Amino acid sequence: MHFVVCAKQIPDPETPPSAFKIDATTNEVIPAQGFQPVLSQFDGIAAEAALRIKEAAGDDTKITVLSMGAESAQAAIKQVLAMGADEGVLLQDDAFEGGDSHTTAQVLAAAIKNLGDVDAVFCGRQAADWDMGQVGLLLAEALEWPVAILAKDVQIADGTMTTTRVLADGFETVTQSLPAVVTVSNEFGEPRYPKLQQIMQAAKKTVTTQTHDDLSINPGSVGAAGARLKLERLFIPESDTQVELIEGDTPEEQAQALVAKLQADKVL
Amino acid sequence: MARNILVVGELEEGALSSTTAELVGQASRLADGGQVSVTLLGSGAGGAASAAFEAGADRAFTSDDGGYDDYNSDPWVGAVENAVGQASPDAIFVAQSVVGRDMGPRIAARQGSAVAMDCINVEDDGGELKATRPCYGGNAQATYSFATSPAVATIRAKAFDPIEPRAGASGETVDLGAPADSRTTITGRELAESEGLQIQDAAIVVSGGRGLGGPEGFETVEALAEAFGTNRAAVGASRAACDLGWYPVSQQVGLTGKVVTPDLYVAIAISGASQHMAGCSGSKMIIAVNRDPDANIFATSKYGIVGDYKAVVPALIEAVKAAG
Numbered sequence: 001m002h003f004v005v006c007a008k009q010i011p012d013p014e015t016p017p018s019a020f021k022i023d024a025t026t027n028e029v030i031p032a033q034g035f036q037p038v039l040s041q042f043d044g045i046a047a048e049a050a051l052r053i054k055e056a057a058g059d060d061t062k063i064t065v066l067s068m069g070a071e072s073a074q075a076a077i078k079q080v081l082a083m084g085a086d087e088g089v090l091l092q093d094d095a096f097e098g099g100d101s102h103t104t105a106q107v108l109a110a111a112i113k114n115l116g117d118v119d120a121v122f123c124g125r126q127a128a129d130w131d132m133g134q135v136g137l138l139l140a141e142a143l144e145w146p147v148a149i150l151a152k153d154v155q156i157a158d159g160t161m162t163t164t165r166v167l168a169d170g171f172e173t174v175t176q177s178l179p180a181v182v183t184v185s186n187e188f189g190e191p192r193y194p195k196l197q198q199i200m201q202a203a204k205k206t207v208t209t210q211t212h213d214d215l216s217i218n219p220g221s222v223g224a225a226g227a228r229l230k231l232e233r234l235f236i237p238e239s240d241t242q243v244e245l246i247e248g249d250t251p252e253e254q255a256q257a258l259v260a261k262l263q264a265d266k267v268l
Numbered sequence: 269m270a271r272n273i274l275v276v277g278e279l280e281e282g283a284l285s286s287t288t289a290e291l292v293g294q295a296s297r298l299a300d301g302g303q304v305s306v307t308l309l310g311s312g313a314g315g316a317a318s319a320a321f322e323a324g325a326d327r328a329f330t331s332d333d334g335g336y337d338d339y340n341s342d343p344w345v346g347a348v349e350n351a352v353g354q355a356s357p358d359a360i361f362v363a364q365s366v367v368g369r370d371m372g373p374r375i376a377a378r379q380g381s382a383v384a385m386d387c388i389n390v391e392d393d394g395g396e397l398k399a400t401r402p403c404y405g406g407n408a409q410a411t412y413s414f415a416t417s418p419a420v421a422t423i424r425a426k427a428f429d430p431i432e433p434r435a436g437a438s439g440e441t442v443d444l445g446a447p448a449d450s451r452t453t454i455t456g457r458e459l460a461e462s463e464g465l466q467i468q469d470a471a472i473v474v475s476g477g478r479g480l481g482g483p484e485g486f487e488t489v490e491a492l493a494e495a496f497g498t499n500r501a502a503v504g505a506s507r508a509a510c511d512l513g514w515y516p517v518s519q520q521v522g523l524t525g526k527v528v529t530p531d532l533y534v535a536i537a538i539s540g541a542s543q544h545m546a547g548c549s550g551s552k553m554i555i556a557v558n559r560d561p562d563a564n565i566f567a568t569s570k571y572g573i574v575g576d577y578k579a580v581v582p583a584l585i586e587a588v589k590a591a592g
Contacts, residue, residue, distance in 0.1 A: 011404075013404070013405050013542075013543070015407075016564070017407055017542055017564055017567070020404065020407045020408070020542075022408060027410075029404065029408070100382060101373070101382070101383075102376075102377075102382055125524070126524075128405060128543075129403065129404055130403045130404075130410075131385075131386065131401075131402070131403050131404070131405065131523060131546075132384075132385045132386075132403075133369060133385055133386075134372065134373035134376075134383060134385055137370065137373035137374055137377070138373050138376075138377050140374075141373070141374055141377035141378065142377070146341075146342075146451035146452055147341075148452065149369060149370055150366075150369070162455075166517075167366050167457075168365065168366050168468075168526075169459055169460060169466075169518075170457065170458050170459040170460040170518075171457070171458045171460070172338075172454055172456065172457045172458070173454070173455045173456040173457075173458075174452050174453060174454050174455065175452070175453045175455055176451055176452050176453075177451065185524070186507070186511070186524050187517050190511075227382075227415065228381060228382030228414065228415050228416040229382040229383075229384060229412050229413075229414060229415070230412060230413045230414070230415055231410055231411075231412055232398060232411045232412060232413050233410070233411040234403075234408055234409075234410050234411075235408065235409055235410075235411075236407065236408055236409075237402075237408070237409050239567055239568050241554075241567070241568055241569065241570055243556075243566045243567070243569045243570065243571070243572045244570065244571050244572070245561070245566070245571075245572050245573070245574055246571055246572065246573050250583075251573075251575060251579040251580045251582075251583040252583045252586070252587070254573050254575065254580065254583070255573070255580065255583035255584040255586065255587040256583075256587045256590075258555065258571055258573060258584065258587070259584070259587040259588055259590075259591050261571055262532070262555075262571075263591060265553070265570075267531060267532045267552075267553055268496075268532075268588070268591060
């Protein structure tokens with residue numbers, strides 16, 4: 001089988017709010033000093049899901065990592081290669097920049113069609129920067145494949161994908177015929193940490209770079225030119241709350257003072 | 269400018285969901301003389317249509333077919349596409365729910381348009397719809413306009429108030445027929461164990477985080493929720509605590525868990541990471557107990573106690589009980 005893992009490099013989501021800054025003139029996040037961009041955590045979990053299926057099958061299943069982004073996104077690809085994926089493709093082109101979820105999905109879909117023999121695509125439930133959670137679905141629509149979102153378990157065998165997905169009040173198990181797309185949620189579990197030896201092996205694995213020419217994409221249909229959603233403003237919401245710390249000589253005094261406040265505010 | 273708006277409705281135990289009423293209400297505020305339509309699929313849809321008319325809808329596209337009861341992507345998308353074809357909406361509103369997370373992008377793709385997910389506001393800005401949503405784990409918010417039509421938005425529960433019910437209002441009902449075939453077969457459903465009050469419905473949510481130091485810390489958190497009253501208080505947990513296996517994922521509050529909007533949110537030993545705040549920042553009031561006076565949670569709390577929860581929370585339990 002041939003699996004694709006979609007991987008996105010993002011600003012480190014562990015950047016503390018105090019170091020998180022926005023350039024209001026460009027509507028872009030200013031990279032925080034001391035925080036390197038990382039593989040979006042959910043994409044690491046998606047890679048883990050693909051690897052476990054490959055390992056359980058014990059066959060010659062191939063896993064290709066796709067990432068659309070700048071040259072620096074090589075690091076995200078290398079990380080998934082170190083986890084155990086086989087090949088990487090960086091989709092890098094000025095024409096891809098400034099796009100939205102729709103244009104990202106179009107580029108990824110073109111790359112997947114270009115690979116030709118893909119059985120399943122694994123995406124994270126959302127990228128931990130924009131938190132939209134829609135590229136996996138749009139990709140499935142572009143490929144005209146079924147999609148299961150928010151997976152906490154995925155199995156693939158005999159041409160069928162069996163997914164247990166997270167609902168508001170529980171879980172449901174669904175089956176779909178391959179080829180199919182799945183988006184994997186944090187409930188799946190932690191991704192593996194590559195060992196040093198695997199990181200060194202990953203350095204030798206092939207990563208090709210593809211542009212709109214390689215994918216026969218009209219540059220006017222992707223990136224900023226093809227975006228359907230226009231970012232008007234990116235801003236840090238202002239908090240109008242000023243915390244009142246409740247003082248007291250003992251926890252009992254503090255607790256009673258707090259409850260008195262809550263009663264005065266008619267919350268209790 | 270008049271605009272037609274279609275709301276993808278949802279039923280809860282056969283009745284109009286509260287979020288659908290909120291979405292229909294906001295649609296009626298933004299329609300400006302245009303028509304507000306709603307789709308209602310599954311057992312009880314016919315009765316829910318009356319509630320939708322009272323909530324602000326002019327037209328209901330319904331099917332009472334029980335085949336729609338368990339959400340399945342393809343037949344739902346097909347039915348909504350059918351309604352879109354008849355209603356020609358300028359905008360489509362969907363709840364940010366298990367249904368909406370799946371439907372929003374698919375409907376947008378099929379209409380050749382775009383969706384803004386998880387919106388907390390959709391408003392008219394000089395005749396143009398603008399959608400605002402949290403991003404970067406809640407560190408930032410983004411406002412979008414749409415280059416294509418219809419503008420699709422999935423909208424968070426309680427982002428809008430419903431309108432005052434229009435008693436006795438009626439409207440046109442259009443039948444959407446039986447569900448189409450699906451590429452997806454649902455082979456099983458399992459409800460997570462959760463007794464009593466659901467966390468999204470609770471007036472008070474008491475949550476614990478990594479600072480509890482272990483699963484046994486949740487016994488104290490639960491005892492505080494109990495002191496507030498099991499009929500109105502529920503227990504939540506941060507992602508860190510759930511990832512460590514200290515508390516069930518079904519109670520996780522945050523961007524990737526439940527979004528709660530109680531009257532009072534009590535954060536015990538929670539640092540207040542942005543992704544957690546994204547799940548509770550809509551609370552009417554947040555109070556926090558944390559050992560670290562610089563913890564981010566205090567930045568959004570109205571009241572705080574700096575101290576060890578092991579000392580503070582038992583005292584709080586006694587004080588709440590004494591207050592009756």
